Amino acid sequence: MSISVGIDLGTTFSAVAYIDPKSKSPQIIPNREGKKITPSVIQFLDGEMIFGSEAEDAYNAGEPNCVATFKREMGNDEPYCYIDGVPYTSEKLSSLLLRYLKENAEEVLGESIKDAVITVPAYFYSREREATYRAAEAAGLKVKKIIDEPNAAAMAYGLTNWRENANILVYDLGGGTFDVTLVHMGKNGELSTITTRGNHQLGGRDWDNRIEDLLFDRFESETDLDLRSDPDLSAIIRGMCEDVKKNLSVMTTVKATASFPNFGRASVLISRQEFEESTSDLLERTGSLCQAVLDEAGITIKNVTDILLVGGSTRMPQVSNYIQKLFGKKPITHVNPDEAVALGAAIQSSKKNTEYASLSVQVVEGKKVTDRSKSGLNNFVAVKPAHKLDSINSLSLRETTAHALGVVAVNDEENCYYNEVIIPANHPRPVRAAKRFRYYTSSTSNNTLDVYMVQGDNPNPTDCIIPYKYVVSGIQHVNKGEKIGTVIRVQYSYDDNGIIHVQARQGDSNRDLPIRKDDAPRDISKFGHPINSADNKRDSSMGLMMNHGGSGGVIHKYKAVTFSNVEWEKYDNIPVHPSGAEFNEPTIHVVANEKQIEFHGYNVSQMDEGVTYTIDSNDDFEIECNIDTSTIQPHPGGFLKILLGIISANLNQNGGNILLDGEGVAMVGSKFNLKMSLSDGGHYEVYVDGKLVGSKVHETSGGVDVTFGFEHDSHCCSILSHAYISNIDMMQCADSGEDESAETPTWDD
Numbered sequence: 001m002s003i004s005v006g007i008d009l010g011t012t013f014s015a016v017a018y019i020d021p022k023s024k025s026p027q028i029i030p031n032r033e034g035k036k037i038t039p040s041v042i043q044f045l046d047g048e049m050i051f052g053s054e055a056e057d058a059y060n061a062g063e064p065n066c067v068a069t070f071k072r073e074m075g076n077d078e079p080y081c082y083i084d085g086v087p088y089t090s091e092k093l094s095s096l097l098l099r100y101l102k103e104n105a106e107e108v109l110g111e112s113i114k115d116a117v118i119t120v121p122a123y124f125y126s127r128e129r130e131a132t133y134r135a136a137e138a139a140g141l142k143v144k145k146i147i148d149e150p151n152a153a154a155m156a157y158g159l160t161n162w163r164e165n166a167n168i169l170v171y172d173l174g175g176g177t178f179d180v181t182l183v184h185m186g187k188n189g190e191l192s193t194i195t196t197r198g199n200h201q202l203g204g205r206d207w208d209n210r211i212e213d214l215l216f217d218r219f220e221s222e223t224d225l226d227l228r229s230d231p232d233l234s235a236i237i238r239g240m241c242e243d244v245k246k247n248l249s250v251m252t253t254v255k256a257t258a259s260f261p262n263f264g265r266a267s268v269l270i271s272r273q274e275f276e277e278s279t280s281d282l283l284e285r286t287g288s289l290c291q292a293v294l295d296e297a298g299i300t301i302k303n304v305t306d307i308l309l310v311g312g313s314t315r316m317p318q319v320s321n322y323i324q325k326l327f328g329k330k331p332i333t334h335v336n337p338d339e340a341v342a343l344g345a346a347i348q349s350s351k352k353n354t355e356y357a358s359l360s361v362q363v364v365e366g367k368k369v370t371d372r373s374k375s376g377l378n379n380f381v382a383v384k385p386a387h388k389l390d391s392i393n394s395l396s397l398r399e400t401t402a403h404a405l406g407v408v409a410v411n412d413e414e415n416c417y418y419n420e421v422i423i424p425a426n427h428p429r430p431v432r433a434a435k436r437f438r439y440y441t442s443s444t445s446n447n448t449l450d451v452y453m454v455q456g457d458n459p460n461p462t463d464c465i466i467p468y469k470y471v472v473s474g475i476q477h478v479n480k481g482e483k484i485g486t487v488i489r490v491q492y493s494y495d496d497n498g499i500i501h502v503q504a505r506q507g508d509s510n511r512d513l514p515i516r517k518d519d520a521p522r523d524i525s526k527f528g529h530p531i532n533s534a535d536n537k538r539d540s541s542m543g544l545m546m547n548h549g550g551s552g553g554v555i556h557k558y559k560a561v562t563f564s565n566v567e568w569e570k571y572d573n574i575p576v577h578p579s580g581a582e583f584n585e586p587t588i589h590v591v592a593n594e595k596q597i598e599f600h601g602y603n604v605s606q607m608d609e610g611v612t613y614t615i616d617s618n619d620d621f622e623i624e625c626n627i628d629t630s631t632i633q634p635h636p637g638g639f640l641k642i643l644l645g646i647i648s649a650n651l652n653q654n655g656g657n658i659l660l661d662g663e664g665v666a667m668v669g670s671k672f673n674l675k676m677s678l679s680d681g682g683h684y685e686v687y688v689d690g691k692l693v694g695s696k697v698h699e700t701s702g703g704v705d706v707t708f709g710f711e712h713d714s715h716c717c718s719i720l721s722h723a724y725i726s727n728i729d730m731m732q733c734a735d736s737g738e739d740e741s742a743e744t745p746t747w748d749d
């Protein structure tokens, strides 16, 4: 038989758990030493690797070739250490540890491991998650899912303490990371994460460092030795810190004794009170992250039902005291903080993974928020008393995106970069979303587009993390769209594991463009500077280039214009019939939907109806549509009018003339494809059935009208007439501040 396991791959300690087939409950698999947790330490000794307490002891004694806390550098491709000249990345070290944990668990249980759920800090970025995933696969584990440590802990807790409608704040202070996550216990055992914050450079190690400072001061004044500048003596002090810290969790004063070569033994005292005073700023940093989580969730301290403490560092009494002061209630401590994460991962390992959801974003007073209406968070209903769930089957987890994900885009004025968010933070995952961007193609060079991914929602990309650059290639040169560019749809997916995938398609194509993932440049400061005119030189074929001579274009916000997403003015001027007769004129003459506009003339003499949209002469604008005027017939004198600035078309049932600044440039029949564009503040172009028929520069300032109208002059008639314009694609390369993310359909892999 083979089993599924949950693995808490910790910075300082790791643990493995599974669902015990007899009790059907999660259980820790002890290691060969019989211990429930295994130090995340490796000692390399004479070509062998040593794990467990032996490695930890060697590490604490300052022996060479011992490595610990490597999880802090997960995702960093630089070597974490060199052992006998061989470089080891954090990912490599993690895979060695995972292999040990796997083999250890298989040996202890006498079963092989089928697959595993691995936990990571909720605040881990995609890069760290990917590295964790690869480390596990390299260790011979099939990764079923990566879940967030606080969620796993909440699952383990929820199994025995389910409280419907409760908001649980999971406070996880480990050895190297801090995470705080708000989870909601809903109906039917559904646990959903609401929001999460964290700092993966804050943990027990920082408390150790404060002890270290105290110990250095004390021992130096006690011995008069210059301990700090002597590496061997420093190692002695460093080796003691963690023990002193742990002892201070149970004693109010701790005596630390050390023996220094050429000096002998010396002892100093450290009190819990001074330790607490010297670390209060660290606790406050955790407190402000707690507050940030509540603010983001839109709830107050009063709405927090329980605070769950996880992570070894929460054993320090200062943590519970601080939490009690902050929240006015005692935190929950009856969950074993070392085991909860692995136990929760084991529960998840027995479950099916979730399917992709579509993006649901509400716009509240112009600010995008994730739709939480389904979470029950804001329904102030009574919290039910805690009870045990019947079985692990009645528990399910819905995780959310920890960070917003955007792309470095160019603003409307083309003078600075900004972060265009594609997926907001705290949205249930897995989730996909796509946006449309414009890109100027070139006929002479490779058309590639640089998608700089941004993690975070600050509008300034330099205040966020740019983990990767994705280079999109295979973009077809678009002859017609030189002035206004082509449309590239960029899709982001935040998968079940919190790993991000990027896809891109051109225009309406259903084929993914080739994408290469590159490291982001180390220096991203250029995204904080104005785009200077040298970089910004745009010529009609090369598009906007960011690097001199480079081939990568950057992304411009693309705005699709329809009859519903921007404000069109409707006009309908039907004068009274000269005879005074009434003809039961219907009120609707113009029907304009997303992709089609219809004009219906009725039993009237004179009419002038249509829709107008005014753009700024600096807005680049393009319309492409199919026109059919054949059904105007046999209405005499009626004609369809289409205008973009100086371009006009007046068409009757047989077609007609296309005019550019009053001059005829093409004769058309009743059915044809028309494309008109305005760019660069006055460059007009007209295409008929894909062919350029006229272009003219006509500098304009102020507003330029885009009109679809139907007219006929004064005469008596009682004939119906219709005209149709279909497949209308309009795009405007200026941003009116609206967000059309929800309108760009996503696609499956």
Ligand code: ADP
Residues within 6 Å of the ligand: 009, 010, 011, 012, 013, 014, 173, 174, 175, 176, 177, 203, 204, 205, 242, 245, 246, 247, 249, 310, 311, 312, 313, 314, 315, 316, 337, 338
């Ligand atoms: P991680 O998840 O980062 O591996 P753990 O949750 O296992 O971390 O917590 C390890 C941290 O907890 C270490 O910094 C360790 O010193 C600290 N720790 C463990 N027990 C105690 C204790 N009794 N008092 C204070 N700190 C403790």
Ligand code: MG
Residues within 6 Å of the ligand: 008, 010, 011, 149, 174, 175, 311, 341
């Ligand atoms: Mg942990």
